[in-house]
Amino acid sequence: xxxxxxxxxxxLRQAGTDIDEDVQSVKQFTxxxxxxxxxxxxxxxxxxxxxxxxxxxxxxxxxxxxxxMSLAQACQDVGFKGEIGYQTFxxxxxxxxxxLFMFLVERLPRxxxxxxxxxxxxxxxxxxxxxxxxxxxxxxxxLPPTCRLPVHRKTxxxxxxxxxxxxxxxLPCSLKVSSRKQPKxxxxxxxxxxxxxxxxxxxxxxxxxxxxxxxxxxxxxxxxWESEWNSQGLLSxxxxxxxxxxxxxxxxxxxxxxxxxxxxxxxxxxxxTRSTSDLAELLQSFGGASTGGDVxxxxxxxxxxxxxxxxxxxxxxxxxxxxxxxxLPSSQQSEEDxxxxxxxxxxxxxxxxxxxxxxxxxxxxxxxxxxxxxxQVTDELQTREVTNAERExxxxxxxxxxxxxxxxxxxxxxxxxxxxxxxxxxxQLASQWExxxxxxxxxxxRLKELCSNRESESSRKLSEIKDLHDKxxxxxxxxxxxxxxxxxxxxxxxTLSKDVSRSxxxxxxxxxxxxxxxxxxxxxxxxxxxxxLQKEINGLTGKLDRTFAVTDELxxxxxxxDESVRKSYKYLAALHENCTQLIQTxxxxxxxxxxxxxxxxxxxxxxxxxxxxxxxxxxxxxxAIRQENSALAAKIREG
Amino acid sequence: MIKLLEKLPSEECPKLIHRVVDxxxxxxxxxxxxxxxxxxxxxxxxxxxxxxxxxxxxxGRGCSxxxxxTLLSDLDTTHTEAVLQCVRSRFEEIRQALVDRTxxxxxxxxxxxxxxxxLALSSDKLSALNTPLLNLSLDLxxxxxxxxxxxxxxxxxxxxxxxxxxxxxxxVLQLK
Numbered sequence: 001x002x003x004x005x006x007x008x009x010x011x012l013r014q015a016g017t018d019i020d021e022d023v024q025s026v027k028q029f030t031x032x033x034x035x036x037x038x039x040x041x042x043x044x045x046x047x048x049x050x051x052x053x054x055x056x057x058x059x060x061x062x063x064x065x066x067x068x069m070s071l072a073q074a075c076q077d078v079g080f081k082g083e084i085g086y087q088t089f090x091x092x093x094x095x096x097x098x099x100l101f102m103f104l105v106e107r108l109p110r111x112x113x114x115x116x117x118x119x120x121x122x123x124x125x126x127x128x129x130x131x132x133x134x135x136x137x138x139x140x141x142x143l144p145p146t147c148r149l150p151v152h153r154k155t156x157x158x159x160x161x162x163x164x165x166x167x168x169x170x171l172p173c174s175l176k177v178s179s180r181k182q183p184k185x186x187x188x189x190x191x192x193x194x195x196x197x198x199x200x201x202x203x204x205x206x207x208x209x210x211x212x213x214x215x216x217x218x219x220x221x222x223x224x225w226e227s228e229w230n231s232q233g234l235l236s237x238x239x240x241x242x243x244x245x246x247x248x249x250x251x252x253x254x255x256x257x258x259x260x261x262x263x264x265x266x267x268x269x270x271x272x273t274r275s276t277s278d279l280a281e282l283l284q285s286f287g288g289a290s291t292g293g294d295v296x297x298x299x300x301x302x303x304x305x306x307x308x309x310x311x312x313x314x315x316x317x318x319x320x321x322x323x324x325x326x327x328l329p330s331s332q333q334s335e336e337d338x339x340x341x342x343x344x345x346x347x348x349x350x351x352x353x354x355x356x357x358x359x360x361x362x363x364x365x366x367x368x369x370x371x372x373x374x375x376q377v378t379d380e381l382q383t384r385e386v387t388n389a390e391r392e393x394x395x396x397x398x399x400x401x402x403x404x405x406x407x408x409x410x411x412x413x414x415x416x417x418x419x420x421x422x423x424x425x426x427x428q429l430a431s432q433w434e435x436x437x438x439x440x441x442x443x444x445x446r447l448k449e450l451c452s453n454r455e456s457e458s459s460r461k462l463s464e465i466k467d468l469h470d471k472x473x474x475x476x477x478x479x480x481x482x483x484x485x486x487x488x489x490x491x492x493x494x495t496l497s498k499d500v501s502r503s504x505x506x507x508x509x510x511x512x513x514x515x516x517x518x519x520x521x522x523x524x525x526x527x528x529x530x531x532x533l534q535k536e537i538n539g540l541t542g543k544l545d546r547t548f549a550v551t552d553e554l555x556x557x558x559x560x561x562d563e564s565v566r567k568s569y570k571y572l573a574a575l576h577e578n579c580t581q582l583i584q585t586x587x588x589x590x591x592x593x594x595x596x597x598x599x600x601x602x603x604x605x606x607x608x609x610x611x612x613x614x615x616x617x618x619x620x621x622x623x624a625i626r627q628e629n630s631a632l633a634a635k636i637r638e639g
Numbered sequence: 640m641i642k643l644l645e646k647l648p649s650e651e652c653p654k655l656i657h658r659v660v661d662x663x664x665x666x667x668x669x670x671x672x673x674x675x676x677x678x679x680x681x682x683x684x685x686x687x688x689x690x691x692x693x694x695x696x697x698x699g700r701g702c703s704x705x706x707x708x709t710l711l712s713d714l715d716t717t718h719t720e721a722v723l724q725c726v727r728s729r730f731e732e733i734r735q736a737l738v739d740r741t742x743x744x745x746x747x748x749x750x751x752x753x754x755x756x757x758l759a760l761s762s763d764k765l766s767a768l769n770t771p772l773l774n775l776s777l778d779l780x781x782x783x784x785x786x787x788x789x790x791x792x793x794x795x796x797x798x799x800x801x802x803x804x805x806x807x808x809x810x811v812l813q814l815k
Contacts, residue, residue: 127769131760163776164753168665170732189728193657202667254814 003508004098011105016040026098032057034089034097035071041104042074049074061624064090075100078107091617093609165206166213169197548576641693642713643686646677649717656725659690664729664736697726698733743780750785751778773797 005025017037043050068086559566662668755774777788
């Protein structure tokens with residue numbers, strides 16, 4: 001029983017019950033411990049049932065009683081067949097509890113065994129690899145930086161600990177800098193004074209961070225603008241610049257409104273007057289900026305370009321004017337004459353050119369007309385030729401008929417015979433054709449059938465091949481899975497601590513089995529012995545009966561004749577009677593001995609049930625319930 | 640104070656001014672060790688201060704060339720021309736930096752942030768934990784003082800943070 005108890009306690013601990021180290025057998029279990037163990041087991045077996053029960057005994061007696069009832073019900077629901085009630089938990093006896101625990105432990109699901117059957121997923125493998133790596137790294141002792149070998153540098157350097165700090169960068173090619181040509185001084189700055197981007201941040205470590213930050217801000221700005229332009233800007237039917245300026249105006253107006261409402265002078269606060277007046281000033285400057293735009297030149301690209309174009313055009317005009325003015329006084333008389341002559345010539349030539357171009361156009365129109373008429377004529381010619389050929393044919397036929405007309409009768413007959421013979425020939429040919437056709441068609445059908453048969457067979461084979469391929473793939477996958485599972489299990493097995501108790505258990509079990517075999521043999525021996533004895537006894541009694549009957553008869557016969565023999569007959573009868581009595585008594589003592597043994601056993605089991613202590617407990621609990629009841633009654637009366 | 644610049648030959652002047660502009664734009668400025676033989680420490684500091692404030696003023700007000708020249712009237716013409724060139728070439732960049740400074744109007748502002756995603760494989764109590772954790776570090780500027788805040792969040796906490804940020808973004812979008 002100790003072995004069983006140890007296994008039971010081990011399983012109960014695994015199910016989550018908190019069992020003290022000094023509890024070695026089921027006999028030592030208290031009611032609290034029993035309730036806790038049973039509830040934990042039930043929770044593992046069936047969470048829906050187990051979660052409704054508390055694993056600690058409540059202080060109140062009636063509550064305890066109820067808990068015991070519900071526990072008994074739950075155990076029966078799970079499938080426990082034995083006798084069970086609240087008394088099993090509250091007034092426990094060892095064998096009942098042991099049988100209950102054995103049932104529950106058997107019902108505990110073997111989750112671990114089922115779970116390990118499945119090969120681990122990729123993420124699990126990755127996590128395991130990471131865990132193994134970390135474990136390996138943790139097992140390497142820390143070394144001071146000067147003592148590190150290149151192997152350690154990778155894992156122990158403080159390299160990746162740099163924090164991510166971004167700083168603004170100045171770059172010549174970016175979205176902030178517009179793509180149009182930059183003024184000379186900016187280009188000069190880029191050429192001569194702009195530091196390379198790696199030297200711009202104050203720490204070299206923040207170069208990538210700054211670059212990434214710069215890039216991402218530009219990217220997000222561009223994306224946002226694009227999405228806004230596509231969703232709203234395009235609908236407004238404005239150019240991008242106009243849209244931007246309009247949006248800017250709207251935002252400015254909105255901010256202004258907000259500030260104005262905030263700047264409403266409040267008479268009750270003195271401190272606020274200064275700030276509100278400041279705000280009002282700000283507002284004024286703001287209004288100035290939005291109208292004049294000279295205080296804060298927050299010019300967008302639009303305003304810049306606007307300024308640019310508007311200022312440039314007058315300049316250009318002025319330049320042209322100046323050029324003209326400078327050209328005028330320096331011209332000479334002869335040049336003027338020459339110019340006039342040239343102009344006259346030019347105008348004449350232009351007139352000529354115009355005339356010629358007009359003529360050209362006219363001629364071109366004539367050519368077009370002519371080509372169109374040529375086409376028409378060629379079409380007509382073709383149709384005429386076709387009709388001509390038709391007519392020639394008809395003329396030929398008619399001429400032949402006219403030739404035949406003079407001897408009409410004969411010719412008609414001839415023609416009829418000709419027609420008949422030709423029709424006969426046609427029939428003959430048709431029959432011949434039929435003769436040839438039938439076998440050919442048959443052959444064709446046969447071949448077709450053969451073909452279709454082959455096709456069906458080939459498709460069948462194809463599907464078979466496909467099935468085979470599928471099977472091959474499946475089995476390959478399965479094999480792979482199994483192999484990985486095998487590897488996994490192997491590693492798990494290697495990592496597992498070699499459990500000694502397991503082998504001990506198996507040895508013990510084998511021993512027990514051997515013992516049982518031996519006992520069985522002994523029992524059979526004893527059984528055969530008793531059987532032999534029974535046989536012997538039976539034989540002896542039979543012999544006794546027979547000898548008694550024979551002697552009785554003999555003596556009875558002689559007893560009629562002889563007085564002494566009669567006496568001896570009496571003695572014989574008395575002897576027989578006494579002997580039977582003796583046997584009876586021996587048998588009785590045997591049964592009584594057996595009864596005594598039974599009773600002793602019963603006493604032992606009753607002793608095991610801790611009846612006295614349980615009875616005392618029951619008495620106490622009864623008193624407690626009485627007290628509770630009276631207290632409740634008192635409460636009711638008070639209430 | 641600006642007059643001190645004349646100690647430097649006008650050819651080297653743009654280099655220095657460009658570095659000063661870099662400082663205004665939030666990068667590292669000129670190093671004193673390069674110029675220690677020309678100016679004393681106090682002179683150097685005053686020069687740097689006056690130049691950076693001058694540049695900020697000029698760009699913030701959007702001064703024209705004439706206004707700039709009046710501001711720089713202490714200097715001789717070659718130096719003035721050099722400073723003007725520098726400021727003109729960097730005008731847009733400086734303006735952007737000033738706009739950024741103005742944007743940071745509130746007492747606390749976020750300068751930078753960084754995040755790391757971690758997977759806790761196990762702990763001292765559990766052999767398999769497998770909980771993803773996000774380590775978010777925020778670089779805050781609180782009343783002009785740099786302060787970094789580190790937060791470690793699990794999945795649910797991160798979800799709440801993201802939903803809060805999304806709600807904030809919605810409000811910002813409504814303002815647009």
